[in-house]
Amino acid sequence: MLDTTYTAVRRHPSPRTIPGATVQPTVQTLLARSDLALTLRNPSASLPAVALATQVSWAHSSDLADPTPxxxxxxxxxxTGTQFGDGADDPGFAADYVARLRERGVAALGFGTEVIRAGTPEALVEACTVQGLPLFEVPYRVPxxxxxxxxxxxxAEDAYARHTWALAAQRSISLAALRPDGLSATLAELSHRIGAWVGLIDATGSLDREAPAGALGQPALGEVVGEARSMLRRGQRASRTLLAGESTSAPQRMTLxxxxxxxxxxxxxxxxxxxxxxxxxxxxxxxxxxxxxLALEQNRDxxxxxxxxxxxxxxxxxxxxxxxxxxxxxxMWGPLPATPVRVAVTDAPALxxxxxxxxxxxxxxxRGGRLFFGRDDEQLVLLLEEADTGLAEELATEFELPVGVSDPVGPGGIALAHEQALRAVERARESGAGVVAFDEISRQGVLAFLARTDARAVALATLAPLSEHxxxxxxxxxxxxxxxxxHGGQFDATAHALGVHRHTVRSRIALAERLLGRDLSGFHARADLWAALLAVS
Known part of the structure; x- marks a missing residue:
């Protein structure tokens, strides 16, 4: 009983139940051991609900007045109570002593009787009862x-059981990986072994598979997928912990x-x-x-x-x-899209x-086919049925890419549609419009294609006298x-549109002619000016 050797055991996570194995010791575990013959002195009803279930991670003996360091x-x-001395019945000393232990997070206090004192001081019993710290007596015969x-x-027994469990789980998971759908079987086996939901969000940000199926409902599932998409967009290896479904009565802690x-x-x-x-x-x-x-890398190949x-x-x-x-x-995939089809072109950056x-x-x-795509150098080219044109908007939104879409064409018009889509995606890059359909450009006529980088420089120089004035x-x-x-060079219609007098319009156009050094009464001069205005719009 006088052996007060400093004895330590390693810390460990919260207790669990493992079939056929012991569990991490708790205060209740020690009290239940008949060979230790420990006696709880404060009524269990007076203790917090989790007090006796607190895991014991260390055993230490000390008679210091303040052992908390x-x-x-x-x-x-x-x-053994040496530190109490003549003040064993001092409620103030006992209360302060227990308060220090509680603040430190001590799981329980064991008092060895018949060494210094015949029994546990009542002041200590009262302090532990009031402050919710389990207090047990250790009989003289138990060192x-x-x-x-x-x-x-x-x-140690629990650690061995955990090691054995881990080996068995890894073996089962390895065997599952050899099944025809090895990835799904692997996730299902992991879910079974740890007793938790497991989901795989693929590179597109969609839930690819889960186990058990449907076990994680909304809104938690949506939050998990949303966070996964954010991680994928960053493009960096990372792990996250998420409390999903906080707005519900049963939020779930998820690891991604x-x-x-x-x-x-x-x-x-x-x-x-x-x-x-x-x-x-x-x-x-x-x-x-x-x-x-590994499975996903194989799929990547x-x-x-x-x-x-x-x-x-x-x-x-x-x-x-x-x-x-x-x-x-x-x-390989199913039939090609049925005509009429549209061709869409978008950039395909390495990222x-x-x-x-x-x-x-x-x-x-x-779609069982009915959609075809292929890579053409640094671009992706898609053949879309009319019902699938919304896919262009999806790509532009999800990846923040420019997309050009052609007019619908028949079987012999794919090459022409490809050219249209190329012109449209060029306009999308320049305007930052996301999706640009070719018919949006063609409605403006041939001059719309002059809105390019090389024409813009010439146009800016042409219009400089007007903009500077x-x-x-x-x-x-x-x-x-x-x-x-x-308005076709009509002064009255222009005046009405601008809300000014027609003479004001006439004087402004006359001034513009002088500054530009050209007569705008002819078609060619007007067309050139219009092309310049389009190029800078």
């Missing part, structure tokens, strides 16, 4: 080292981990909260992350091979040889090309000239 949360302090060894043994290398993320693995996610559980999750990453095939078929389609492309596409490709593969699968004198020559040309 040597203690930490979850420790059990064992004492403190026996309690410390019990804690250490239980932790990216899959793949930085700059080429393949998806995000989301895992619900589980008591099994201690060190052993995290090792199992790490093995799943590695297996899932297949995607690249399919991408090369698509690019080859696209070249054939643009060259007018659709027969071979039709046969191959039908066998987004994998996610773009995966999203489009998903859309192809959803407007800036220096507060006039509106440019606005007047544009409105006048829009």
């Amino acid at each position: 040597f203690l930490d949360a979850g420790h059990v302090l064992l004492t 403190f080292i026996a309690i410390a060894r019990t804690v250490a043994d239980l932790i 981990q990216t899959l793949g290398s930085g700059g080429a993320l393949r998806g995000v693995l989301a895992i619900g909260d589980s008591a099994e996610l201690d060190q052993a559980g995290r090792e199992v999750v790490t093995s799943v992350i590695a297996l899932a990453g 297949l995607d690249r091979a399919r991408g090369h095939l698509r690019s080859g078929l696209l070249r054939g389609i643009l060259a007018g040889d659709t027969a071979l492309a039709e046969r191959v596409a039908t066998e 987004h090309v994998d996610r773009l490709t995966e999203l489009l593969e998903v859309r192809v699968a959803e 407007d800036e220096a004198n507060g006039t509106a020559l440019l606005t007047t000239a544009r409105t006048w040309l829009e």
Whole structure:
């Protein structure tokens, strides 16, 4: 009983139940051990609900008046009461002593009887009862080292059980990975082993698969997918912890981990909260992350091979040889889109090309074909049925890319539609408009194509006399000239549109002619001025 050796055992996460294994020791575990013969002195009803379930992570003995510098949360302090001396019945000393222990997070206090004192001081019992700290008596025949060894043994047994559990789980997960749909089987086995929801969000930001299916409802699922998409957009390897469904009565703590290398993320693995996610559980999750990453990388290699095939078929389609492309596409993905079709062109920057490709593969699968795409150098070219034109807006919004869309064409018009889409995507880049349809440009006529970088420089120089005069004198020559040309050179209609007198319009146009050094009464001069105005618009 006089053995007060400083004894320590390692800390460990919250207790769990493992079939066929002991559990992490708690205060209740120690009290229930008949070989220790410990007696709880304060009524259990007076203690906080979790007091006796607090995990014991350390056993330490000390008779110091203030042992807290040597203690930490979850420790059990064992004492013979030497520090109380003649003041054992002083309520103030006992209250302060217990308050220090509670503030430090001590799990329980054990008082060794028949060594210094015949029993536990009543002032100490009262202080522990009031402050909710479990207090038990240790009989003379039970040395403190026996309690410390019990804690250490239980932790060691639990550690061995966790190690055995982790090996068994990793073996089962490895076998699951060998099944035909190895990725789904792997996630299902992980979910079963840790007793939590597991989901895979693919590179497109969509929930690809989950286990158990439908177990995570809204709004938690939407929040998880939203956070995963944010991580994918950043393009960097990362992990996040998210409290999903905070607005509900049952929020869930979720852990999200990216899959793949930085700059080429393949998806995000989301895992619900589980008591099994201690060190052993995290090792199992790490093995799943590695297996899932490997499976997705293998899929990536297949995607690249399919991408090369698509690019080859696209070249054939643009060259007018659709027969071979039709046969191959039908066998691989489904029939080509039915005419009339539109051609869409968008940029394919290296940062987004994998996610773009995966999203489009998903859309192809959803449509059973009826959608075709291929890479053409640094661009993606899509063949869309009329019902699928909304996909262009989806790409522009999700990836912040310019997209050009052609007019609808028949079987022999794909090459022409491709040219239209190229012109439209050029306009989308310049204007930052997201999606630009070719018919938006064609309605303005051939001069609309002059709104390009090279023409813009010439146009700015042409219009400089008018813009400089407007800036220096507060006039509106440019606005007047544009409105006048829009109204076919009619002074009355222009005056009405601008809300000024027709003589004002005449004088402004006359001034513009002098500044430009040209007569605007002829068609060619007006057309040139209109082209310049279009190029800077």
